[in-house]
Amino acid sequence: xxxxxxxxxxxxxxxxxxxSGDGMQLxxxxxxxxxxxxxxxxxxxxxxxxxxxAPQGTLPGVSSxxxxxxxxxxxxxxxxxxxxxxxxxxxLKANLGDLPRGATIIANTDEFTKRNLGKVGYDxxxxxxxxxxxxxxxxxxxxxxxxxxxAEFDTLSRKxxxxxxxxxxLGLLSWMYHRPTNGTESFxxxxxxxxxxxxxxxLAALTAGLNYGETTEDFAVSYEIxxxxxxxxxxxxxxxxxxxAIGLTTAAHRAGIPLVLGSYPITPASDILHTLxxxxxxxxxxxxxxxxxxxxxxxxxxxxxxxxxxxxxSGPGVALKSETIGLGVSLELPLVIVDVQRGGPSTGLxxxxxxxxxxxxxxxxxxxxxxxxxxxxSPADCFDAALEAVRIAxxxxxxxxILSDGYLANGSEPWAVPKVAELPAMTVEFATExxxxxxxxKPVFHPFKRxxxxxxxxxxxxxxxxxxxRVGGIEKANITGNISYDPDNHDxxxxxxAGKVERIAESIGDLEVDDPSxxxxxxxxxxxxxxxxxxxxxxxxxxxxxxxxQAHLRHLNPFPANTGEVLRRYDRVLVPEMxxxxxxxxxxxxxxxxxxxxxxxxxxxxxxxxLADAIVSLLEDDAATDPTSEEVRA
Amino acid sequence: MSTDLGMPGxxxxxxxxxxxxxxxxxPKQTKKEFTSDQExxxxxxxxxxxxxxxxxxxxxDLGLKRENIVFVSGIGCSxxxxxxxxxxxxxxxxxxxxxxxxxxxxxRGDLSVWVVTGxxxxxxxxxxxxxxxxxxxxxxxxxxxxxxxxxxxxxxxSPTSEVGKIAKSTPMGSVDHPFNPVSLALGAEGTxxxxxxxxxxxxxxxxxxxxxxxxxxSLVEIYQNCPIFNDGAFDLIKDRTQQEAxxxxxxxxxxxxxxxxxxxxxxxxxxxxxxxxxxESEVGEREVVVHDVAAPEPTQAFALSRLDxxxxxxxxxxxxxxxxxxxxDDQVRHQVEAAVGTAGGPPTDSDLDELIRGRDxxxxx
Numbered sequence: 001x002x003x004x005x006x007x008x009x010x011x012x013x014x015x016x017x018x019x020s021g022d023g024m025q026l027x028x029x030x031x032x033x034x035x036x037x038x039x040x041x042x043x044x045x046x047x048x049x050x051x052x053x054a055p056q057g058t059l060p061g062v063s064s065x066x067x068x069x070x071x072x073x074x075x076x077x078x079x080x081x082x083x084x085x086x087x088x089x090x091x092l093k094a095n096l097g098d099l100p101r102g103a104t105i106i107a108n109t110d111e112f113t114k115r116n117l118g119k120v121g122y123d124x125x126x127x128x129x130x131x132x133x134x135x136x137x138x139x140x141x142x143x144x145x146x147x148x149x150x151a152e153f154d155t156l157s158r159k160x161x162x163x164x165x166x167x168x169x170l171g172l173l174s175w176m177y178h179r180p181t182n183g184t185e186s187f188x189x190x191x192x193x194x195x196x197x198x199x200x201x202x203l204a205a206l207t208a209g210l211n212y213g214e215t216t217e218d219f220a221v222s223y224e225i226x227x228x229x230x231x232x233x234x235x236x237x238x239x240x241x242x243x244x245a246i247g248l249t250t251a252a253h254r255a256g257i258p259l260v261l262g263s264y265p266i267t268p269a270s271d272i273l274h275t276l277x278x279x280x281x282x283x284x285x286x287x288x289x290x291x292x293x294x295x296x297x298x299x300x301x302x303x304x305x306x307x308x309x310x311x312x313x314s315g316p317g318v319a320l321k322s323e324t325i326g327l328g329v330s331l332e333l334p335l336v337i338v339d340v341q342r343g344g345p346s347t348g349l350x351x352x353x354x355x356x357x358x359x360x361x362x363x364x365x366x367x368x369x370x371x372x373x374x375x376x377x378s379p380a381d382c383f384d385a386a387l388e389a390v391r392i393a394x395x396x397x398x399x400x401x402i403l404s405d406g407y408l409a410n411g412s413e414p415w416a417v418p419k420v421a422e423l424p425a426m427t428v429e430f431a432t433e434x435x436x437x438x439x440x441x442k443p444v445f446h447p448f449k450r451x452x453x454x455x456x457x458x459x460x461x462x463x464x465x466x467x468x469x470r471v472g473g474i475e476k477a478n479i480t481g482n483i484s485y486d487p488d489n490h491d492x493x494x495x496x497x498a499g500k501v502e503r504i505a506e507s508i509g510d511l512e513v514d515d516p517s518x519x520x521x522x523x524x525x526x527x528x529x530x531x532x533x534x535x536x537x538x539x540x541x542x543x544x545x546x547x548x549x550q551a552h553l554r555h556l557n558p559f560p561a562n563t564g565e566v567l568r569r570y571d572r573v574l575v576p577e578m579x580x581x582x583x584x585x586x587x588x589x590x591x592x593x594x595x596x597x598x599x600x601x602x603x604x605x606x607x608x609x610x611l612a613d614a615i616v617s618l619l620e621d622d623a624a625t626d627p628t629s630e631e632v633r634a
Numbered sequence: 635m636s637t638d639l640g641m642p643g644x645x646x647x648x649x650x651x652x653x654x655x656x657x658x659x660x661p662k663q664t665k666k667e668f669t670s671d672q673e674x675x676x677x678x679x680x681x682x683x684x685x686x687x688x689x690x691x692x693x694x695d696l697g698l699k700r701e702n703i704v705f706v707s708g709i710g711c712s713x714x715x716x717x718x719x720x721x722x723x724x725x726x727x728x729x730x731x732x733x734x735x736x737x738x739x740x741x742r743g744d745l746s747v748w749v750v751t752g753x754x755x756x757x758x759x760x761x762x763x764x765x766x767x768x769x770x771x772x773x774x775x776x777x778x779x780x781x782x783x784x785x786x787x788x789x790x791x792s793p794t795s796e797v798g799k800i801a802k803s804t805p806m807g808s809v810d811h812p813f814n815p816v817s818l819a820l821g822a823e824g825t826x827x828x829x830x831x832x833x834x835x836x837x838x839x840x841x842x843x844x845x846x847x848x849x850x851x852s853l854v855e856i857y858q859n860c861p862i863f864n865d866g867a868f869d870l871i872k873d874r875t876q877q878e879a880x881x882x883x884x885x886x887x888x889x890x891x892x893x894x895x896x897x898x899x900x901x902x903x904x905x906x907x908x909x910x911x912x913x914e915s916e917v918g919e920r921e922v923v924v925h926d927v928a929a930p931e932p933t934q935a936f937a938l939s940r941l942d943x944x945x946x947x948x949x950x951x952x953x954x955x956x957x958x959x960x961x962x963d964d965q966v967r968h969q970v971e972a973a974v975g976t977a978g979g980p981p982t983d984s985d986l987d988e989l990i991r992g993r994d995x996x997x998x999x
Contacts (some may be wrong), residue, residue: 037996183994227998236995246990253986260741262733280973282981282989285741285966290766294733297726297763301706301737304724305745309737327727341980383990417990420983462722462738463654465701470670470717472725473709482672483717 004214009223011070012177013078013192016169017095018087020053020063023166026066030170030187034179036237036414039227040069043532045077045605046410050267050350057111057119062094071226075536077411085113085169087142089118101134106172110143138218142168149208155197155485164205171209178224182207233416240379240408241268241483243415244338245275247386248310249282254387254426255394258307261286262298264317267350268406269340272312290321296337300324303333304471306430308390315357316347318364325399326365329497331471332448332457334393334400335360336386337371341405343603352603353406355528356579361401362557362586368494370501373401373556377531379408380415385554387423392504392558394428397456403556405578407605408529411624431458431467436479445469447481455500502558511560513569515549516542521622523570524615525595527553527583530576530606537611546619556583564591571622574598576611648849649773651821654699663694670720681832681858682711685779688838693719696748696846706735707749708755711786712779712858715750729760732767735774740963746846749776752786753794754784757813760792761793764853768822770962775842778815779832780856783864796944801863808997816939816954819853820932826852827935828953832859833872837951844953850961870946884952886927890938892948901941909937911948927956 014031018024034040045066054061068078083104086092088111099105112125126132127139135465146165147158167188174181185203192199213219238246252259261284263273277286285302290293292313299309311321318325318339328335341357343349361373372392376385382404389400393407434443435458445467448457460467469481477484478492513523526534531552536549551566553559567573567587573595584597598614600606656663668690676682693703693799703721707713709728716723726734739747749767756764767774783801784790791801791808794815798807804892819827826848830841838856845852857868862900871877882892882901890901892911899911902920909923935954942949974980 033994037994038965039996039998090786230998232998234991234995234997236992239991250986250990253981253983258741260737263739279989280970281977283970283974284987285970287737287740287966289733289736290762293730294763294766295732298737298740301724301734301739302741304704304734305738305742307741323727324730417995418643420986420990462704462742463699463702465699468701468720468722470672470719470723470725472717472723473727474725 005221006178006220006626007221007223008171009225010072011074012083012223012225013066013068013081014083014085014173015064015066015081015095015098016085017062017064017091018085018166019056019090020049020051020061021056021165022063022087024065024087025062027166027170027506028067030184031173031179032067032412033187034174034181035067035069036235037180037183039230040071040225041074041228041230041414042067042069042237042412043074044068044079044412045407047604048351057088057090057116059090059094062090064095065089065394068409069225071228073228073230074413075532076605076608077541079609083173085173087169088163089116089122089126092126093120093122097134102136102610104136104138105132106138106169108142108169108588109139110141120498140172140218143297145212146205146208150201150204153197153201153204156201159423160198161201162219164201166208167202167205168212171206171211171299172213173209174206175210175213176219177221178222211480220430230414231416235414235416237412237491238380238415239271239412240376240382240404241271241340241410242275244384244386244402244404245272245279247383248336248390249276249279249284250383250420250423251387251390251426252284252308253282254423255308255390255428257394258302259284259310260299260307261310261312262289262295262301262302263287263312264289264292264295266292266314266317268342268409269312269314269317269338271409272338275537292317293324296321296324296335300331300332300333300335302326303328303335304331304461306459308334308336308394310336310338312340314340314468315344315360315529317633318357318360322365325371326367326369327473328351328369328399329365329369330473330476331524332397332497334397334459336389336393336400336402338402338404340409341403343601349408349603353529353605354578354601354603355403356403356582356584357403358527358556358579359585361403368498370557371399371401372396372501372504372558373403375403375528375554375556376408377528377552377554379411379413382408383415387426388554391424391426394426395456395507396454396500396504397459398501403528405529428459430464431460431466434466446479447471449479450496450500453503455503457498505558505561508558508560509553510562511551511553511566513549513551513566514538515547517547519550520547521571522574523549523551523566523572523620524574524576525551525553525567525587526576527556530578533606533608533611534576536608537615540608540612541615541619546616548619549617551581556586559590564589564593567593567595569590572596572618574615574618576606576614578606649775649845649847649852650696650698650746651849653702653746654744655965656699660676662697663692663700665690667700668693668720670718670933672717674718675714676711676863679861680711681781681860682715682779684832684835684840685777685856685858686715687779689842690719690834692839692842693721695843696746703746703748704738705750706731706738707750708752708760709721709786710752710755710784711860712750712752713755729755729758730763732760732763732774733777736767736772736962738772739772740966741969743963747774749777751776753778753780753782753792753815756817757793757815760964765818765822768819768824768851768853771825771959772962773851773964775845775852776854776855778816779858780855781858781860781864782867783860785860789863797809812944814939814942815853815855818935819855820936820939820955823932824853824955825850825899825957825959826953826957828853829855829857829867829951829960831857831871831951841953844956848956849964850959855870868946871949878965880946880949882938882948882950884925884938884950884954885923888925890925890950909941927953929955930957
C-alpha cells in the first residue's frame, strides 16, 4: 500500500473530536466498522453534549468518539487517546487534558482562526506558540484541502464541500492505520444514493484523505494492528441499545408471545424505541405514548392481554413509572422495564453515563414491592440480559428491571452472534382451565393460586372462557384474588411476593469468581457496565505479579445464592461503582460484610489506571495487616 | 324521557367488529351471567348501583363472548365497577386506566375494552391520558361517572365542582373554574361524545348501545348522584316537575329544542354568531339549529355543550357527536400485519438469525 515505513502496533486508542455538527459520531462509527472488518477487537465510547447544536466552535458544543482497537481482546474504550483528531480549537482544548505527553494530534488548521481561538479563550494559536511541543502535532488544513479536492464539483456550494471534511479525515486515518474503506464506500452509496453529487463529493473526499496520507511528507509512518485472536465464529459490531432491541425481539419470538413496547422518548434510551419501531416485520408493536406513565401503562395493559409488555426509559422516566410498576408487582403480571441510566438527580447529565438508579430500581416504590433486577455487563451482553429479563418476567409473572446505562447504550464492541435455535428454550404457559374447586366441588379458577415451585400465579388472558377474573391494586386474598383487608392475609401476601422474587435465585446459578491463582485475598466485585474497566484493571494488576480475584453480578435482585459466601471468602472486597456506593450499601445490609466502596460519578466510565490504583492500594492495606503476605510490598 | 336518539343507521357491530360473538342460535346471555360473586360495597343510595344494573342488563344485548369483554378502571368509587362484573377486569391506579386500556386494546383486537372512571380520575389526575385516548381514537368505551365531588377520599371538590363549592378542602369555597367533560372531549376531537344520567335507565342503556357500536373512543359522561358528599347535585334535572323545562334532548337531524308541548323553546342562531333559545312562536325567519351528530367539524357540538351552565337552566343530554375516524389500534395492528405480510409471514428462526447477524459481519475461523 505504501512506500513509507510501516510499524506494527498491538493497540491504539483514537479520539475523533469536533463540533457537534462536524459528523464526528459518523466518522467514529465508520472507522469502527472498518476496524471490525479487519478483525481487531475493539470497544468504543461516544461522548456528546445534550444540546443538539450548541453554539459553533464552543467548548459545550464539542462531540467526540473514542475507539480502542487491538490485536488482543479489548475490555474498555481506553483510558487515554494515542491519537486525537481535533477539528477545531474547542475540540483541542476540551480533550488535551486527557492526552498523554507524546500522543499524536491531528489538528484542522483552517479552524484555528483568531475568532475561533478567542471563543475558547486561547490568546495565541497553540499550534504555533510552542505550547504543544510535548505532543506530536500534525497541522493539516483539512477544510481547505477538502474544498480544493472537490474543486470540480461545480454544483456544490462551498458549505457542502466543507461538510465532507470528516470523510477526508476518515480517509487520512484509514491510511494511517491500514483500514479498508470499501465498507464506508458502500455505506455512503446507501446514505446518499438519491443525491449523486453529494455522494461523489464524499467519496472523493475519502479518497483525497487516503492519498494525502500517502503523499504528504508530514506523515512518514503508517501502522498495522494485526487481527485479534478471537474465538471462532461470526461476528458483528453492536451497540448496547441495538443489542437490547434485538434481544427483546428474540426473547418474545422464543417465548412465542408478542412484544409490545410502550415508551416515551428520553435520552439515552430513545434508540431502543426507534429500533423496535422498525421491527414490525417481527411482529413487534410499538406505541409512542403521551408520557412515561402511559408508556408503562400500555405495556402493562398488553401484558394483561398475554403479550410481553416492555417499557424503555431512563432514570427520570422510572420515577414517573413507579406507581405502575408497583401495580405490576401487585397484579403479578410480566413486564420489562429497561432503564438506560444517565447522570442524575433530576435531568442531571442526559447524555452521560452513571449507575445511580440501582436503589431506585430496588426500592423506588411504595410498600413492600420487590422487583427483580438484571444488569448487562457490556454492549453485546445487553442481548443476553434482555433474554434473561423476559425469562424471569414470564416465568415468575413479575416486572423485571434491566439496568443498562449510557455507556453500554451507545458504546459498541464485536459480538459473536448466536443462532436462535441454540438459545435457551423459553416457554410460556397460559392458564386454560379451572385450577381449583369451590366448596361445592365445582371447578373454579383462582387467579392467585400459585405454582408450588416458582410461587408464580397463573397467567389467564382475556379470551379464555371460564377463567374470567378481576385483578387490582388492592390487596388480594391469597388464592382467590378477591379484595381482602385481612391483616394476616396481607402479611402472607407480602411474604409470598417477596418469596417469589427470592426463589428466582434458584434459577440463576452461582456467582462465579475469576481467581486464576486461587490464592487471592482481595476480591473486586462489580455490576453492570463497569465489567470492562474492572477486568482490564484486574488484568493489569495481575500482570504486575499480584493476586486478585474478580466477580461480576448479572442479578442484583435477587443476588445469586452464594453471594454471601463469596464475600466472606476474601479479606477485602472492593466494589467499584459509578454512583455513591449503592451496591455496597445493599451488600453491607444483606451480608454484614464491610466491603470497600470505590466510587466516581463523572459521567464517564472508570479508567483502567484509576481502578488498578484502587486495587493495588487495597492489596497494600491487606498486606500491611497480614504478616504472611509479602507479595505486594516485595 | 325519549330514548330515540335519532342515530343514522350504522353497522350494528362496528365497535365490536373482530370480537368473537355467540353463535346465532346460542341462548341469550343473562344479566346474572354478567354479575360476579362479589358483594357490592357502594354506599346505600349511590348512583353507581343504577349504572351497574344498567350495564349488567345491557351487556347481554351485545351478543359477545363474555370472556372477550374487559373492564379497566382507575381509582375512585366508580372504579370498583370491574369487581362486580363477571368479565375480565382490572382495577388499576389513579387516572391511568385509559393508558392501560390503550395497550390492551391495541395488542388485542379481539377484545371489547371498556374504561370506567370518575370526574377526579379522568379529568384531574388522569386528564392527560383521557385527552390522548380521545385524540388517538382508540377503540374503547369510556364511562365517566360525574358526581362533581371526590367520594372515596371523603368529600373534596373535584374538577367538575361548581365554583364556590364548600367542601372539606375548600372551607371558603373553591375558586377554580370547572371542566365541562363534554366540552373537553369535543375539544380533544373525540369521535363519540355523549351525556346521560344514572337515574334514566332507558336513556343510559340506549346511549351505551350507541357507544358500543361506535368504533373508536366513545366518551359517555354519566351524571351520577353521590348521596353522601354531594347529594342532590342533579336534582334540578331529576325533578319531574322541572326536568322537561331544563333537559335539552339532542336528537340527530331535528331542531334543538327544550320544554313541554305548548311552552317549547327552539335554539336559533343569533346575529352575533351565537345561539339562543326562543319560544317556538317567535322563531320567525331566524335560522333554527338542527342537530347533526355526524358533522365533520365538532364546532356546533361544542357550542351545544356550552348551553350547559352550573345553574342547569338548560342541560343538553344525548349524543353530541358521532363521527367515523380511523382508530389508533386498528392502524397500529394494520402496520404490523402489513409488515409481516410483506415479509412473507410470521418470522421464523432464520429470519431472526438474519436480524441478529445484521448486514456487516465477519468470520473468525
